[in-house]
Amino acid sequence: MLEDFISGKKALFADGVHTELRAQENRNRRVSLIQGNLTANSRSEVLGVSARVYKNGLYGFSSMAEYSASAAEAVLKAATENALFMDKHVPKGKGALPVLQAGNIALNKAIADTEQKHYIDFCKGVDDYIVRTYPKLASRSVIMSADSMEKLLCTSDGYDGHTTLPRSYIYLFLNTESEAGVPLELFKAVGGFGNFEDQFTDPALLFPEVDKLYETLMKKREGVYAEAGYKTVVLGGILSGMLAHEAVGHTVEADLVLGGSVAGPNLNKRVGSELVSLVDYAHTAFGKQAPLPIYVDDEGTPAEDAVLIKDGILTGYMNNRESAEGFGVKPQGNARAWQFSDEPLIRMRNTAVLPGKDKLEDIIASVDDGYYLVDTNNGQADLTGEFMFGVCMGYEIKKGRLARPILDTTISGVAFDMLKTVDMVSDEMTWSSSGFCGKKQPMPVGMGGPALRCKVMIGGR
Amino acid sequence: MEDIRSVGNKINEAIQNRGVDKAQFWVTQKETHEFNVDGGEFSLMRTLFDNGLALTVYHENKKGSVSTNKLSDADIEAAVEGAVTAAESAIADEAYDIAPNQGSQCFHDNGYEPDIDRLFQRTQELMADIREHHPKIMVMQMIVTHVKTHSLYRNTNGTECEAFKGQYLISLTFAGHEGDVTTSFFGAGVMTDNLDKRFIELGSLESQLKDAEAQLKTIPFEGKFEGVIVLTPDSLGSLLGSIIGNFVSDSVILEKTSLWLNKLNEKVADERLTISMNPSDPRIVGRSHVTADGFLEEDYDLIRNGVLKSFLLSLYVANKSGFERAKNTSFSVVIEGGTTPYEDILKGIKKGLIVGRFSGGQPGTNGDFSGVAKNSFLVEDGKITGAVSETMISGNLADMLLNLVDISKETVADGGSVLPYIAFDKVVISGK
Incomplete structure (x- = not known):
C-alpha cells in the first residue's frame, strides 16, 4: 500500500488557488488462454504523483512517474506555473471555487496481490473443463484480468482520502459454427469488485457459467436474422444498463452539456415516460x-448519488466542482482520474435505470410481435442521445412467447424519444461492471437496469 | 530518471544474473506538453514526465512479462524477478521467440524537440479560424499535445534500437450547434511533426467542420434499399480496423475463426484495392522502428490488387500457424488514390449514402455488420440531396470488399494513415 509522502506538502500549496495533490498506483494482472495457448502472461504497475492547480477558471497540471517527497514538490511547482501561464495568456477572470467542507475518507479496502501462477492455474482449470466437456466447440478463450487503483489525495479544501478500487474478472469466450458454417461467438464476464480471491476461490464454481454460456451458444446456432425496422422490444437488464450509461449518462455529464448535448435544453422537462427514473450511484445502491x-x-468532493431522471423528468447533471458552480448546484463526486498522470474528468460511477413493478414474464407475454434482447457486446451514443448497441443474444417474441433466437444485430434510437415509449419496467436489476468507459481516459464504471418494454430501430439484413 | 542507456545496462545485467534463455525490453522516457480547450475555451495546461520499462523473458520455452514505470535499481531487480517468476509459472510452448540479431540502430525522427510557444499560437489560431469561418461549430473539446519520446529496445540476441521521436497531436471533438439544435459529434485527429501549416489545413479537419455545419438540417431517412455507400477516409479507417480484427489478426488465426484462414494468395477483394502497411511512407508520422518481437520494421502489402498477401501476425502466432509474421506492427495503413475524382464517383451513384462515421457493434466473426451511419448524406441521381439522421447500414465486410465501385483520386493523410474515399455496392440502407 502507498506510503504517505504528500500530506506533509500542504504547506507548499500556493495561496489564492485551489490545489489537489495525488499519489496513485494502477496495477493490472492479465492471463489469456486462447485455445489453451498462453498468449498473455503479464503484470503491470504504474505509480506516480500529480498536482492540479485551479486559478481564475483555468487549470495547471503536472505529473511525474516517480513517487517521492521531491517529486511531489516538483509537480506542485510545475502545476502552479502552468496555471499562472494560462491565467496570464488566456485570462477568464473567474473567481475561486466555493470552498468545500474538509474531511477525510479512510482506506476502504486493502489491495492484495496474487502470484501469477495462481491466475494461470485457475484459468487452466476452467479451460480444461471446457475442453473436457465441450470438445466440439470451434474455439474457446479464457481471459483473466485483475486491475486496481489506489489513490492518496490531499486537497487545499475539501476531503483528503486513501481509497482503492480493485476489480477482478474472468472472461469466457466460446465459438461455434452454424449449420451453414458461419462462425458464432458468445462471451460472458464473471467477477466484480475486489481482489481475485474475493471473487474466485475454485474454478469449479465457474463451470455452471460455462454450461449456461454453451447452452445459449447452441441455441444461437439456430438463430435467424432479425427483421429490420421499428419494433417493440424487451430490453434485458444488461442492455438497459448500457442505455443508462451510453445514451443518457454521457449526455448529462455537465462538460458535455456545456458542449451542446441534448440534455442542455431539456432540464426539468419530460424525457421519458413516468416509469423511467435514473440515478448515478456513488457507493451504495438498494441497500x-x-x-x-x-x-x-x-x-476532494465526498461522493453522493446523483439523481438524473425522476419519474421521466430530467432533474440534474453530473458535475465537477467548476461545472457545479456554473449550474448553481452542489458537486456530488463525479470528477475522477484514471492514472496518476491524468486530470480528473466528469465521469459516471454506477449508473442505473431504476426497477419497476412488472414481472419479466408478464412483459414478454404482453408482446405480440417483437424481440427480447438479452446481451450486448458494444454500445455507442452521441450528444443528441442517438445510440447504437450491438446485440449478441436475443430472441423473437411471437404472440407473447419466446420464439427463435436471433443472430447478431444492432439496435438504435434517440434516448429521449425512446424513453418515452417505455411502458413496462421489470422489478429485477442486472448490473455489469467489467468494462471501461472511454472519454479521453479509460475509467472503470458500473451500469445496470431492469428489463424495459419499449420501441427501437432494429437492424436486420 | 537517470540516462536511458545506464538503465538499459542495469536491466541487461539483472537479466544476465538471472540466467534466462532470452529476453527483450523497452525503456522509454517521455515528456508531454498539452493544452486543453473545453466548451470553446482554454481550460488546462499539462506537463507530464513519464518513464517506462516493458520486459519479457523467455525461459525453458515459457514466457512472462512485466511493465512498470518504477526504475530504481531495486525496482529493476524486482521487475526482472517478477517476469522470471511469471515465466516459471507459465505453460511451455516452443512457439515463443524473439527476433534474431538485427544489429544496432539509432533513429532521429523530425519533431523531437517541441516548440511550446508556437504550439500555443497555432492552437489559438485554430480556435480563431473555427470561430471566423465555421461560426456554427461548437468545439466541445480540443486536445493539442506534443509528445517527446526517447526509447531504447534491446534483446539478448544482440539487437539494440534507440529512437528519438516527437510528434504533435491535434484532437478535436465538435458538433454543429444552432439554437437548440445540435448535430452528432464529430471527432477529428491528426498527427504532424512540424508546425509549418495552420492546423485547420491538416488532415480532413476543414471538410469535417463543413460537414458538421451541413448536418444541422437533417431529415430522418425512411424506407430500405440496397445501394452504394461511400465511406469517407474517417469511416473507412474504422471499418478497416474491423476487417483486420476479424480476418487477419492474431486471435482469429490462432482460433481458426477467420473467414480468410485459407485465402492467402487468393482474391479477397476487388482487384483495384491494395492495402499497404507502410510505416516508412513520408506521410506517416511517429512510426515505430522495431516490431513487438524485435524485428526492424519493413513495409508490406496486406492485400495487393485484391489478393490477400499477408496476415497481421506476431512471431508467436506465425510460429503456431505456419504463416509468415507481419513485417511491421505499426498499423500505418496506406491505400493510394484511384483515378476518379470524388465528385465524379458521386455523379455515378443512382441512390446511395455518404457515410461520415460508422457507429456499429463489433462485426461478428462472419463479417456481418450493422450500425448507424452517422454524419451521413443521401445521394440520389448523382447529387447530394440532404443530410440524414437515424439511418442504419448493414452488410458483410468480406462481401463488401468484393463489391467495390470505385476509389477516389483524392486521399487524406492524417499522420497515422493515408486513405481515399471508397464506394461499395450492395449494402442495405434502412431508416424508420
Missing part, C-alpha cells in the same frame, strides 16, 4: 455496496 463504490472523487 448494498454499489458494483464499483466511489467514496470521494479526485477533487
Whole structure:
C-alpha cells in the first residue's frame, strides 16, 4: 500500500488557488488462454504523483512517474506555473471555487496481490473443463484480468482520502459454427469488485457459467436474422444498463452539456415516460455496496448519488466542482482520474435505470410481435442521445412467447424519444461492471437496469 | 530518471544474473506538453514526465512479462524477478521467440524537440479560424499535445534500437450547434511533426467542420434499399480496423475463426484495392522502428490488387500457424488514390449514402455488420440531396470488399494513415 509522502506538502500549496495533490498506483494482472495457448502472461504497475492547480477558471497540471517527497514538490511547482501561464495568456477572470467542507475518507479496502501462477492455474482449470466437456466447440478463450487503483489525495479544501478500487474478472469466450458454417461467438464476464480471491476461490464454481454460456451458444446456432425496422422490444437488464450509461449518462455529464448535448435544453422537462427514473450511484445502491463504490472523487468532493431522471423528468447533471458552480448546484463526486498522470474528468460511477413493478414474464407475454434482447457486446451514443448497441443474444417474441433466437444485430434510437415509449419496467436489476468507459481516459464504471418494454430501430439484413 | 542507456545496462545485467534463455525490453522516457480547450475555451495546461520499462523473458520455452514505470535499481531487480517468476509459472510452448540479431540502430525522427510557444499560437489560431469561418461549430473539446519520446529496445540476441521521436497531436471533438439544435459529434485527429501549416489545413479537419455545419438540417431517412455507400477516409479507417480484427489478426488465426484462414494468395477483394502497411511512407508520422518481437520494421502489402498477401501476425502466432509474421506492427495503413475524382464517383451513384462515421457493434466473426451511419448524406441521381439522421447500414465486410465501385483520386493523410474515399455496392440502407 502507498506510503504517505504528500500530506506533509500542504504547506507548499500556493495561496489564492485551489490545489489537489495525488499519489496513485494502477496495477493490472492479465492471463489469456486462447485455445489453451498462453498468449498473455503479464503484470503491470504504474505509480506516480500529480498536482492540479485551479486559478481564475483555468487549470495547471503536472505529473511525474516517480513517487517521492521531491517529486511531489516538483509537480506542485510545475502545476502552479502552468496555471499562472494560462491565467496570464488566456485570462477568464473567474473567481475561486466555493470552498468545500474538509474531511477525510479512510482506506476502504486493502489491495492484495496474487502470484501469477495462481491466475494461470485457475484459468487452466476452467479451460480444461471446457475442453473436457465441450470438445466440439470451434474455439474457446479464457481471459483473466485483475486491475486496481489506489489513490492518496490531499486537497487545499475539501476531503483528503486513501481509497482503492480493485476489480477482478474472468472472461469466457466460446465459438461455434452454424449449420451453414458461419462462425458464432458468445462471451460472458464473471467477477466484480475486489481482489481475485474475493471473487474466485475454485474454478469449479465457474463451470455452471460455462454450461449456461454453451447452452445459449447452441441455441444461437439456430438463430435467424432479425427483421429490420421499428419494433417493440424487451430490453434485458444488461442492455438497459448500457442505455443508462451510453445514451443518457454521457449526455448529462455537465462538460458535455456545456458542449451542446441534448440534455442542455431539456432540464426539468419530460424525457421519458413516468416509469423511467435514473440515478448515478456513488457507493451504495438498494441497500448494498454499489458494483464499483466511489467514496470521494479526485477533487476532494465526498461522493453522493446523483439523481438524473425522476419519474421521466430530467432533474440534474453530473458535475465537477467548476461545472457545479456554473449550474448553481452542489458537486456530488463525479470528477475522477484514471492514472496518476491524468486530470480528473466528469465521469459516471454506477449508473442505473431504476426497477419497476412488472414481472419479466408478464412483459414478454404482453408482446405480440417483437424481440427480447438479452446481451450486448458494444454500445455507442452521441450528444443528441442517438445510440447504437450491438446485440449478441436475443430472441423473437411471437404472440407473447419466446420464439427463435436471433443472430447478431444492432439496435438504435434517440434516448429521449425512446424513453418515452417505455411502458413496462421489470422489478429485477442486472448490473455489469467489467468494462471501461472511454472519454479521453479509460475509467472503470458500473451500469445496470431492469428489463424495459419499449420501441427501437432494429437492424436486420 | 537517470540516462536511458545506464538503465538499459542495469536491466541487461539483472537479466544476465538471472540466467534466462532470452529476453527483450523497452525503456522509454517521455515528456508531454498539452493544452486543453473545453466548451470553446482554454481550460488546462499539462506537463507530464513519464518513464517506462516493458520486459519479457523467455525461459525453458515459457514466457512472462512485466511493465512498470518504477526504475530504481531495486525496482529493476524486482521487475526482472517478477517476469522470471511469471515465466516459471507459465505453460511451455516452443512457439515463443524473439527476433534474431538485427544489429544496432539509432533513429532521429523530425519533431523531437517541441516548440511550446508556437504550439500555443497555432492552437489559438485554430480556435480563431473555427470561430471566423465555421461560426456554427461548437468545439466541445480540443486536445493539442506534443509528445517527446526517447526509447531504447534491446534483446539478448544482440539487437539494440534507440529512437528519438516527437510528434504533435491535434484532437478535436465538435458538433454543429444552432439554437437548440445540435448535430452528432464529430471527432477529428491528426498527427504532424512540424508546425509549418495552420492546423485547420491538416488532415480532413476543414471538410469535417463543413460537414458538421451541413448536418444541422437533417431529415430522418425512411424506407430500405440496397445501394452504394461511400465511406469517407474517417469511416473507412474504422471499418478497416474491423476487417483486420476479424480476418487477419492474431486471435482469429490462432482460433481458426477467420473467414480468410485459407485465402492467402487468393482474391479477397476487388482487384483495384491494395492495402499497404507502410510505416516508412513520408506521410506517416511517429512510426515505430522495431516490431513487438524485435524485428526492424519493413513495409508490406496486406492485400495487393485484391489478393490477400499477408496476415497481421506476431512471431508467436506465425510460429503456431505456419504463416509468415507481419513485417511491421505499426498499423500505418496506406491505400493510394484511384483515378476518379470524388465528385465524379458521386455523379455515378443512382441512390446511395455518404457515410461520415460508422457507429456499429463489433462485426461478428462472419463479417456481418450493422450500425448507424452517422454524419451521413443521401445521394440520389448523382447529387447530394440532404443530410440524414437515424439511418442504419448493414452488410458483410468480406462481401463488401468484393463489391467495390470505385476509389477516389483524392486521399487524406492524417499522420497515422493515408486513405481515399471508397464506394461499395450492395449494402442495405434502412431508416424508420
